Every structure is written in structure tokens, then in C-alpha cells.
Amino acid sequence: MQTEKVIDHIVNWLKDYANNAKVNGFVIGISGGIDSAVTSILCAKTGLEVLCIEMPIHQPKSHVSRGQEHIKQLKKDFPNVKNSLVDLTPVFDQFKAEVSIIEKQATVDMALANTRARLRMTTLYYYAGLHGLLVAGTGNKIEDFGIGFYTKYGDGGVDLNPIADLMKSEIYDLAKVLGVSNSIIKAAPSDGLFGDERSDETQIGASYPELEWAMTMKENGNTAKDFEGRKREVFELFSKLNRNNQHKMIPIPICEIPKSLK
Known part of the structure; x- marks a missing residue:
């Protein structure tokens, strides 16, 4: 950089x-x-x-x-x-x-x-x-x-x-x-x-270097099956947190009313 x-x-x-x-x-x-x-x-x-x-x-x-x-x-x-x-x-x-x-x-x-x-x-x-x-x-x-x-x-x-x-x-x-x-x-x-x-690591269960690695691997299209041991554990943890916290990362859901109902 x-x-x-x-x-x-x-x-x-x-x-x-x-x-x-x-x-x-x-x-x-x-x-x-x-x-x-x-x-x-x-x-x-x-x-x-x-x-x-x-x-x-x-x-x-x-x-x-x-x-x-x-x-x-x-x-x-x-x-x-x-x-x-x-x-x-x-x-x-x-x-x-x-x-x-x-x-x-x-x-x-x-x-x-x-x-x-x-x-x-x-x-x-x-x-x-x-x-x-x-x-x-x-x-x-x-x-x-x-x-x-x-x-x-x-x-x-x-x-x-x-x-x-x-x-x-x-x-x-x-x-x-x-x-x-x-x-x-x-x-x-x-x-x-x-x-x-x-610390953040205590709360999350992984260090920032580990999470950066997992984020990069996921962006490259890897899955948990590609890894073993600690790497697989971290990758699965990252994937779970990413999935569960999508509600924070996407726009607020809006109920769109069909034009036929207006």
C-alpha cells in the first residue's frame, strides 16, 4: 500500500x-x-x-x-x-x-x-x-x-x-x-x-490478521472445505458472523406497497 x-x-x-x-x-x-x-x-x-x-x-x-x-x-x-x-x-x-x-x-x-x-x-x-x-x-x-x-x-x-x-x-x-x-x-x-x-479478539474468537485472511479467502471464492484445522475454524467463524450480521451491512428493509394497492 x-x-x-x-x-x-x-x-x-x-x-x-x-x-x-x-x-x-x-x-x-x-x-x-x-x-x-x-x-x-x-x-x-x-x-x-x-x-x-x-x-x-x-x-x-x-x-x-x-x-x-x-x-x-x-x-x-x-x-x-x-x-x-x-x-x-x-x-x-x-x-x-x-x-x-x-x-x-x-x-x-x-x-x-x-x-x-x-x-x-x-x-x-x-x-x-x-x-x-x-x-x-x-x-x-x-x-x-x-x-x-x-x-x-x-x-x-x-x-x-x-x-x-x-x-x-x-x-x-x-x-x-x-x-x-x-x-x-x-x-x-x-x-x-x-x-x-x-479485547476484540476475546469477544470475536479470532485475531484481526486471521479475520483479514478469512475475508480475503471468502472474496476469492473459497469455502470451508478448502481448509483444515485452525484455518477452517476461523473461516467458518468469519462466514457465520458475516451471515448473521448482514442486517447491519445492508440498507434498512422497506415494505414496498404494490401500485395496485395505492
């Missing part, structure tokens, strides 16, 4: 899109992870207004410190960057106190994890509306189009996504050129939706 040319292409794309939309710039949630770090730098390089928002909800200290470290460096490098801290923990706790929690614990945990993402989406759009900004997404190609590893109308609710055509490995390539801190580059990828240190 021609990393520097890809960076220039994305920055120009962001700038053109924002100018055509007649907005002031971008708002982005900063998690302390590599995807939001790379996306925020790409947005900052446009020269347009960039608002970075931290939205902790019982976050691990390591996530918070990495995010704050990144924002500090970003503001030092780009005068067009501002930041805000919105502690959503009290809002989340109040929500939990008001809803019924009588189902199986695993079901409740997942529902609450998705609620965290949707509270953050609401916050980002609030600030976007206040300041005339676009909400920039941070999902990579594996997450957005491979296994659907995001929350519908949560972190999947964005105006545009500059990195959704890049594999996770390519995100790391961009991060090194863009000067993302080593603490973020070396950190295990995590969606931060459960209030602990669990």
Missing part, C-alpha cells in the same frame, strides 16, 4: 465532502484505540474544525489515559483541534436503574454494551448539531463489512467513514506514518463497551 498517498487521498476526500456539505468540520469520539486515533489525525489534517470528545462510561483507566495522551498530542500538532469531556457514566447508571433487567446475564450485558454505544452516538450528534460538524466514523473494513463488529445506530451511526475501506493491518501502517503513540499502537484492540479490559 502506498501509505502516504492513501493518507493524502483520504484527507482530500474528507475536505471535499465537508466543503460540499457546507459544514465546519468533524466531531469524533476518542476511545484510546488505534482506529479513532488514526481517524482524528486524518480529520485534523484537513485544516477544518475538529472536535474530539471523550465519553467515558466506567472506562478502564488505561483506555482513558491513552485517549487523553492522544488528544494532548493532537492539539499540540494541530491548532484546529478542540476537545471536550462528557462523562456519560451517571447517564448510563440512571438508565440501568430505570429499565427492567430480568433476562439472562449475558443478554443483559450485551444489551447494555450496545446502550453505551448508542449514548455516545447521541452525544456526538448533539455536538455535531451545535457546531455544524459531521460525525466521523472509526470502523475499519473488517468491522464494517466483514463481521459487522459494531453497534447498529451506535458506533455504526455516523455521517461518513474515512477508514472503512482499510483493513486493520493497513490502519496500523497509517498509524506509524501519522505518528500515533506507541501506547496506542501496541494496545490490544478493544471496543471498550463492557467497562473492562477485554
Whole structure:
């Protein structure tokens, strides 16, 4: 990959899109992870207004410190960057106190994890509306189009996504050129939706390199019968997640009324 040319292409794309939309710039949630770090730098390089928002909800200290470290460096490098801290923990706790929690614990945990993402989406759009900004997404190609590893109308609710055509490995390539801190580059990828240190790999059951391999094999027309052992296991896992999460990746189903009934 021609990393520097890809960076220039994305920055120009962001700038053109924002100018055509007649907005002031971008708002982005900063998690302390590599995807939001790379996306925020790409947005900052446009020269347009960039608002970075931290939205902790019982976050691990390591996530918070990495995010704050990144924002500090970003503001030092780009005068067009501002930041805000919105502690959503009290809002989340109040929500939990008001809803019924009588189902199986695993079901409740997942529902609450998705609620965290949707509270953050609401916050980002609030600030976007206040300041005339676009909400920039941070999902990579594996997450957005491979296994659907995001929350519908949560972190999947964005105006545009500059990195959704890049594999996770390519995100790391961009991060090194863009000067993302080593603490973020070396950190295990995590969606931060459960209030602990669990990694994406733990949740998914496969690493990003494995998932990238499976996505490439599937696009090449391979089937599970072509592999054995761990490769077959990963390929089947990818295929299952891709199939089960199609509802996130395709347009909302619309019941079309026959003209004869209108």
C-alpha cells in the first residue's frame, strides 16, 4: 500500500465532502484505540474544525489515559483541534436503574454494551448539531463489512467513514506514518463497551490478521472445505458472523406497497 498517498487521498476526500456539505468540520469520539486515533489525525489534517470528545462510561483507566495522551498530542500538532469531556457514566447508571433487567446475564450485558454505544452516538450528534460538524466514523473494513463488529445506530451511526475501506493491518501502517503513540499502537484492540479490559479478539474468537485472511479467502471464492484445522475454524467463524450480521451491512428493509394497492 502506498501509505502516504492513501493518507493524502483520504484527507482530500474528507475536505471535499465537508466543503460540499457546507459544514465546519468533524466531531469524533476518542476511545484510546488505534482506529479513532488514526481517524482524528486524518480529520485534523484537513485544516477544518475538529472536535474530539471523550465519553467515558466506567472506562478502564488505561483506555482513558491513552485517549487523553492522544488528544494532548493532537492539539499540540494541530491548532484546529478542540476537545471536550462528557462523562456519560451517571447517564448510563440512571438508565440501568430505570429499565427492567430480568433476562439472562449475558443478554443483559450485551444489551447494555450496545446502550453505551448508542449514548455516545447521541452525544456526538448533539455536538455535531451545535457546531455544524459531521460525525466521523472509526470502523475499519473488517468491522464494517466483514463481521459487522459494531453497534447498529451506535458506533455504526455516523455521517461518513474515512477508514472503512482499510483493513486493520493497513490502519496500523497509517498509524506509524501519522505518528500515533506507541501506547496506542501496541494496545490490544478493544471496543471498550463492557467497562473492562477485554479485547476484540476475546469477544470475536479470532485475531484481526486471521479475520483479514478469512475475508480475503471468502472474496476469492473459497469455502470451508478448502481448509483444515485452525484455518477452517476461523473461516467458518468469519462466514457465520458475516451471515448473521448482514442486517447491519445492508440498507434498512422497506415494505414496498404494490401500485395496485395505492
